[in-house]
Amino acid sequence: MTDQSMLKQPDADTKVPDKSLDKTTSIVSDANGNTAITREDGEVFTIDRKAERALVWKFDLRILPLLSVMYLFNALDKANLGNAATAGLLEDLGMENNTKYNILLSIFFIPYVLSAPFMAMIGKIYGPSRVLPCMMFTFGTMTLLTSAAFNWGGLVALRWFLGMAESAFFPTVIYYQTTFYRRGELARRLAIFYAASNIAYAFGGLLAFGVFQIEGGALPSWKYLFILEGALSMTFAVVAFMFLPYSAAHAKFLTEDEKKLAFHRIQIDSSAIVNEKFSLREASRILLHPTSWVILGIEICLGVPLQGVSLFLPQIVARLGYSTVQTNLHTVAPNITGAVMLLTLAFASDYTRWRFPFVALGFFWTFVGFIIYASINVLENLQVAYFACFMMTWGTSAPSVLLDVWYNNNIANENRRLLLTSIGVPIANLMGLVPSNVFRDKDAPNYIPALATTAAFGATGIVLTLSLGTWMIFDNRRRDKKQGEGGTLPTGVRGMQRLAFGGPMGYSDKPQYTAPLGPPSYETATKPVPEKKKGSVRRWLEERKDRKGSKGEEGSSASKETTPEERPPAYD
Template sequence: MASSPKQPDGMTKTDTIGIDEPNKLHGYASAPGVIDEVTRVVDHKAERRLCRKFDFRLLPILAIMYLFNALDKGNLGNAKTDGMTKDLNFKPNEYNLLLSIFFVPFVVFAPPFSMLGKKFSPARVLPILMFSFGSFTILSSAAHNFGGMFALRWFLGMSEAAFFPLVIYYLTTFYRRGELARRLAVFYAASNIANAFSGLIAFGVFQIKGSSLPNWRYLFIIEGGVTVLFAVFAFIYLPRSAAEAKFLSEEEKALAFHRIQVDSSAVVNEKFRFREAIAIFKHPTTYVFLCIEICLGVPLQGVALFMPQIVGGLGYSTVKTNLYTVAPNVSGAVMLLVLAFTSDWVKLRSPFIVLGFLLTFSGFMIYASIDDVPNNLQVAYFATFMMTWGTSAPSVLLSTWYNNNIAHEGRRVLLTSIGVPLANLMGLVSSNLFREQDAPKYMPALISVAAFGAAGACLAACLGFYMWMDNKRRDRRDGVTIQARDIPTERLRDGPSSPEFRWFL
């Protein structure tokens, strides 16, 4: 490797290109023979200013959007505690069927809707999806039988299918690989806050007295109505890309392009081509990632859908049950942020994913091992905290992990649009594990969910070890030690088949 290769306009690799020289950024990324500095040549202060703008302008809006997404998806459990199933004359196991049907369109429509999002920009498709699922939530308040609610849950699943995959892809067009986890964590923490907030909203709405309508109908009206209003605002506010962001100067737009070109995408804003995107399935690691998503999905959906029922097993009243779900979900959001920020700081994903799975396994096994729950309330309640700790972090870090290792934008959005819904599809498993005849302890469900957590930990550990070994092999072959973050993604379009490729662990 040359010690001081020349860059545009006679610069050496030790020079720093400032934000006041954007014309020099475009020629710099692919300088031959430059590895150590090529992805870190811009002014760090300028980058921090740019990231702060993205953080303040994009993350709060996306987090609120996802908060409403989680509210509208998960409010069925709160409505059930207020007597929805009795008011609609549900037969045995029809509630579980209602939970299950949501995940069929959720998985089927995620890839095509994600491709539409890639073509027309997530900034336009995401608010449209949000407007749709908000509208179906409002209509749920008018359902008068199981059939009506069943149909609405189908359309709700359709409209929410591509939401999370598109947000992940959208953020990869603004942030470097090593910056992504903590931003996704802030965004995804909205889901935990939503689960907590859902309990608070339900607690407040269920205090309404003297109404001619059951209170669970008001829950759907309030949450759906606010969702629809915010969707209109998001459609107007979100920029289609950094190049079209009105809050950036021309110099900042050039810097934003450079950052993504060298440390996120092989080709920025690349046109989606299905034949190229589907090549992601030629890599064996793709199937391991999908298997980990399956192992993640069962505990993730089990906690999201049945936390009120698990906490209800402690023997509290309906009102207190909804209130006592708040603290575990808030603590889950905090743990998610801690693990994600630490992961970005050390530039590692797999160890923290394994840790999350182990926390999940421990939480469910502790709860299952308690024979007399009412007499061991403190330990049982602490176990519910561990459940949320272990389901939140892996969901964000796993998506970040395989997005960090895919430079091709089309392959990235395709794998995300399959992997994330696949994890959510495991709601079909979770919703049939927590059977009414097993209440209030749900022992078979607790053990099954713990087993999925253990399997996920093993798969993530094995995949991380394989990547580490493969990186060492490539270093020995090339006679030089190279880290994944030091190679510009512009040269990694072909993935592991590229000689320069290194796995982002």
Template sequence: MAEPVLSLDSQHRQTAEDAASCIKKSADDADSRHENMAEETAHIIDPAAERALCRKFDFRLLPILAIMYLFNALDKGNLGNAQTAGLSKDLNFAPGQYNLILTAATRNFSGIFALRFFLGAVESAFFPLVIFYLTTFYRRSELARRLAIFYAASNIANAFSGLLAFGVFQIKSHLVDHPWRWLFIIEGSLTVLFSIFVFFNLPKSAAEATFLNEDEKALAYHRIHVDSSSIVNESFNLKESLQVFKRPSTYGFLLIEIALGVPLQSVSLFLPQIVQRIVKDTVRVNLYTVAPNITGAVSLLILAFSSDLLRIRFPFICLGFALTFTGFIIYAAISDPEHQIQLAYYATFMMTWGTSAPSVLLSTWYNNNVAHEGQRLALTSVGVPLANLMGLVASNVFREQDKPKYEPALITTASFGGFGFLVAACLGLYMAFDNRRRNRRQGVKLSARDVPTSRLRDGPKVDDFRWFL
């Protein structure tokens, strides 16, 4: 009988050892998983190395992109400046035809409409592709201020456009029949020349950047893998990319783009006409657009830097829409701007403050919430042109018969600003609520910064997904 007892004790000891081994293996596996997660954390591991890398990107990418956008904005802003100098009258436009084209050899409406069509076709992809391009170099919390620096070139261009137009309109030459033609000739030539420089000096990706060494390229890859993209430099797949339009949040973002488009295009295209209500002299009108555009660029930078610092987007977007709504309502409510010129002029400042920031922060917001590179590109390629398309609304509410007050246009634009505020606020509050719900369900306290984007290819379907607010 002794042998079975001994055998039983031996079996118990073996079972206990096996159990202990399994427990230890499970603990080791858990530690291994935690170590792997630590290696993939979205948090910054080496701040000094990342700052140095970002400085290289900043000095090599942003100046080129900003100058490109400056020329892009100048080319569009030329029409507004030329209009104040008599373009419609010189080309015998019928009432309302100027609004449809919103460029130096044209002699009639048909010619300038055709050129404007081709200009719009080639420039429509520029801004969305730049947004996507920068998401392949910068972390999510670094993106807004870089886009703001890039986008501020548009505001500066609008201001510079007024100064340039002021100078060009002084040219007296027999080579052209109207001074505004010089505007298109000079700025168009500069754009073409700079594009040649860009072709040879802008890298396609961090992996192909000649100004980075191998360690820096590895760090650049790691940063994007954990805090921007699920797969870095993934080949574009149209079918997969279109899956982003199955997400309800996508349509919230697109509604905000629609709401943004009308005030954004109204200020971009019609600020000189709005200012004409305050200043009657054609030449001084362009000068009076300078200060609002400059302060618009400053407000954009302040809000974008603050948004990156706090890692939150939607409250600043809402603030921009609130400023837009207020500025247009004030201007529409003034019955006699000549006796309230300071208030009227201040309202034009609020218009530029309010339209600048939401454009950058909105694009950053939805790019921050889409880890799939193809889906990010698809959404941006639809969202940004959708806002530009709303220029059709802006163009057709600023009617010739409503000048100089343009009351229907101002009220319409303000309404879109108010609508944008409501949609952005609702979407942002839903995201905050959903983040808390996910935390309660998992018994954790995570935010977007705690989850590597390498695990978020399927977006909100992933349990660990957290909205970047």
């Protein structure tokens, strides 16, 4: 277990927050992208576009590389079982029966799903910069210990704890990045981070190719693979613990002015409260929104092809008639192009400011790739079949990132954002149970039922994604018509969250808006703001009731135009 003292929040050289929020009278952007924030007391804080770009560049150099390497090892330690299975692991540990191997793959996902929300809460409470390296050190340890497994039961136990250690890694990283990057910057940064998993699968194939050349050693060659990858993971976890900043306010590589800039740019872009104190009750309200369940449905449709390619690409490629060594080598190119396609779609998504069309495009490639592979004679159409493998990796890479960015862009509340991510991502990984049980020995080498099942999930994902995206388009038009497109947004903290789930890509670039109750000051928000005692929905109902009662003979508010403050938040 991790010593709790390692996880304690670092002391901040800031004032203890009070319960008041500074008043903001206006937030105005000019044609060059510079933003002026004016407060009631006359203080003006300017967000200079050039200074902001320099700040983001610092984040890109100091944070993104560390997270990317961490995720590379996360993916390696999760997927190396497939490489080891081609080098004698099954025979050495008595798993000639493929049922045991499928159970071994499936057991990983049970603690992965059960532990993820709780591990994510720990990440929110103690800070991702402390919890992420601890997770990495733990899953590196489990990988290293896999080399000491001498039977199937021992390997099952290690896979269980590996799933627990990796459960909240990806959701916590997503949340961590949202505290540094604006919504319009997030997709391509998260894509660069996620591309590490594709590189990991490619690098894993190359690494396995090299390690499996070891002959005559004291241990079977597959054990050296686990020793090497586990030791590297543990070593880099220590490096990450030393260099990841707790938050922008605690980043030693930023000046005081840059820390204030980092705070204000995130404040006006998304969150009502930056570094908000965690509240499970408040976070759970995200599950009351129907759109959350549609998102989880899309995660399910994504998870089956994603895990199918991750776990069984070596077996799929082996159907083309390659040897064990050649099979691992031929998994490299599809994974590399998958990373390239991911980056291409992510940059295109940020540039066009759309999310769902690119998510649907990824599902389309998944569907077509698996259908082609299932419907042709791969030995007679070798090049077409191998190209279908490329389409599989293209289709499973991009939707994972863009889907997570899509709904994270649309949820202003940090706690709700973290909770939905910590449920959605593990559910997608839980879907690894499906390919683990449909890729059966009796269907080898064609695996037609497995390929058809995976394609069906891809088709369903297309339908759900296009349906949700279309609904958001019409909902945005309804909101614009009701509230006007002149640049005035609803007032108050809730008003700043009006677009909580309001668009195909989910954020507004209105050139000017006013907000009488604006973001808290930098000094107030560098520590968590005390949570309100009442939930937002109950508070809104009580306030509305009080307003009706106070109007007396003026009549019911229903007969008048509803003001922004009187509307319930879409996703407050």
